Amino acid sequence: MKHIVSTLHQNSRLHDEDIRVSVKEGWVSLEGKVDQESDRQLVQESVERVLxxxxxxxxxxxxxxHSN
Structure with a gap:
């Protein structure tokens, strides 16, 4: 899971998003909110590349x- 979180934090677009990650036997569950659909897709594509x-x-x- 460390590799997944690290990968997401490396992307400045995703750094401040509310994303919760859980992993069980290589299967990843993503929960939370992002600003837009393209961010949702970016998270998935980033996680898919993790070994x-x-x-x-x-x-x-x-x-x-998005309100701050």
Whole structure:
């Protein structure tokens, strides 16, 4: 899981997103919120490239308007 979190934090677009990651036997579950659909896709594509990931359940949601 460290490799997945590290990979996500390396991308400046994803650094401040509310993403929770859990891993069980190579299967990754993503939960939380991102700003837009393209960020949701970026998270999935980034995780897919991590060695040892066999599959992903992407439950990330997004909102077009992000309030701070």
């Amino acid at each position: 040892g990931v066999y599959g992903i359940t992407n439950n990330l949601t997004f909102s077009w308007l």
